[in-house]
Amino acid sequence: MSKIYCLDIGGSFIKLATGNGDDLQEVEAVATPPEYGAFIDRTADLLAAAGIGPRDRLGVSIAGSIDVDNGSVHAAQLPFLASVDFGSDLGAAIGVRLGTPLKSAIRIENDADCFALAEATFGAGRTFDNVFAIILGTGVGGSQVYRGELIRGFGGSAGEWGHGPFIQKQDPSTPGFVPQFACACGQKGCINTMGGARGLEAMHAAAGNPLRDSKAIIDGWAGGDTACTATVASYVSLLTDALAVTLNITGAEIVPVGGGLSSATALISAIDSGVRHKVLRPRPEPLVIRGQTGQNGGLWGIYAQILKDRAAA
Incomplete structure (x- = not known):
C-alpha cells in the first residue's frame, strides 16, 4: 500500500x-x-x-x-x-x-479547512455530524465539515465568517467603541480585523491605551486590570455576535478553536458562554471549545x- x-x-x-x-x-x-x-x-x-x-x-x-x-x-x-x-x-x-x-x-x-477536517475526524468534533471549526490566530478563519465532508462553496471556499462589513460605524464616544479597521480583503469592519491577536491589540490601542501584545491584554483581563477588562469585554461581545449568527446559519453542533488565542482557556470559556446565550437555541453544554489537534x-x-x-x- x-x-x-x-x-x-x-x-x-x-x-x-x-x-x-x-x-x-x-x-x-x-x-x-x-x-x-x-x-x-x-x-x-x-x-x-x-x-x-x-x-x-x-x-x-x-x-x-x-x-x-x-x-x-x-x-x-x-x-x-x-x-x-x-x-x-x-x-x-x-x-x-x-x-x-x-x-x-x-x-x-x-x-x-484542514483544521476542521482534523477536528471532525480525530479531534473534538469526531462524535458530531456538524462541525464548524474556527481559527483565532493572527486573524480569523473558519470551515465547516458535515458528516465527514468539507462544505465547499463558490470558488471552493466556505465558512469564512471573518469577512464582510460586520462592524458598523459608531460614535467614537460610545462605550466599547471599535473602529472600522481596514481588512486585507479590501473591506472595512470585518470580524477578521478584530477577532485575531493583532485585532485585539488594535482594539486596545484604539481605546487610548498603551500598546500591549495580546497575551498581556488577556493576562491583564484575568488579573482585573480595568482597561484590559474593557477591551476583552468589547472583543467578546462583537466576536460572539458574529459567531452566533454564523452558527444559526450553519446549525453546527460543536465549534473547535485553533490558532494562538485558543491557548487562552479563560478567553475561550468567555466566548463559549457568550455564544451559547446568543444562538437561536441556547445550549446547556459547551459549544465553543479548544481544538484537540493543536499545532x-x-x-x-x-x-x-x-x-x-x-x-x-
Whole structure:
C-alpha cells in the first residue's frame, strides 16, 4: 500500500509528516524560504530525503486561499505563490529527484479547512455530524465539515465568517467603541480585523491605551486590570455576535478553536458562554471549545483528506 506524505506550509515553517492507517508521525520542520525557486527546491528535497516514492500520495495544508482554476495560492505570508501553479511545479520537482513522476496528483487544501477536517475526524468534533471549526490566530478563519465532508462553496471556499462589513460605524464616544479597521480583503469592519491577536491589540490601542501584545491584554483581563477588562469585554461581545449568527446559519453542533488565542482557556470559556446565550437555541453544554489537534491540525487534516481519497479510489 502507498504511504501518505503530508506537508503543513506556513510563512515561517514547512512541516512534514508521514502516515498509514490511524498513525501519523511528524518527520521534520524546516524554515520556509522567502523566494519561490528555493521554496520549491527545499520542499522537494525534504520529501525526497524522507523517501517519497512515485506511488505514494502527497497532501499539502497551506495558509491562504486556493484558486481552483489555476492552482495559485493567495497568502499574505507567501506572496510568491500568487501567480504560479504551486502543485504542478512541486510535482515536477519531485519527479526530477525521483527520475519518474508521482502517480497521484498532489492534494492541496487551505489550512483552516484542514483544521476542521482534523477536528471532525480525530479531534473534538469526531462524535458530531456538524462541525464548524474556527481559527483565532493572527486573524480569523473558519470551515465547516458535515458528516465527514468539507462544505465547499463558490470558488471552493466556505465558512469564512471573518469577512464582510460586520462592524458598523459608531460614535467614537460610545462605550466599547471599535473602529472600522481596514481588512486585507479590501473591506472595512470585518470580524477578521478584530477577532485575531493583532485585532485585539488594535482594539486596545484604539481605546487610548498603551500598546500591549495580546497575551498581556488577556493576562491583564484575568488579573482585573480595568482597561484590559474593557477591551476583552468589547472583543467578546462583537466576536460572539458574529459567531452566533454564523452558527444559526450553519446549525453546527460543536465549534473547535485553533490558532494562538485558543491557548487562552479563560478567553475561550468567555466566548463559549457568550455564544451559547446568543444562538437561536441556547445550549446547556459547551459549544465553543479548544481544538484537540493543536499545532498539527493542518497535518492531521490533510491526512484525513488523503485517507478519504484513498478509500474512494
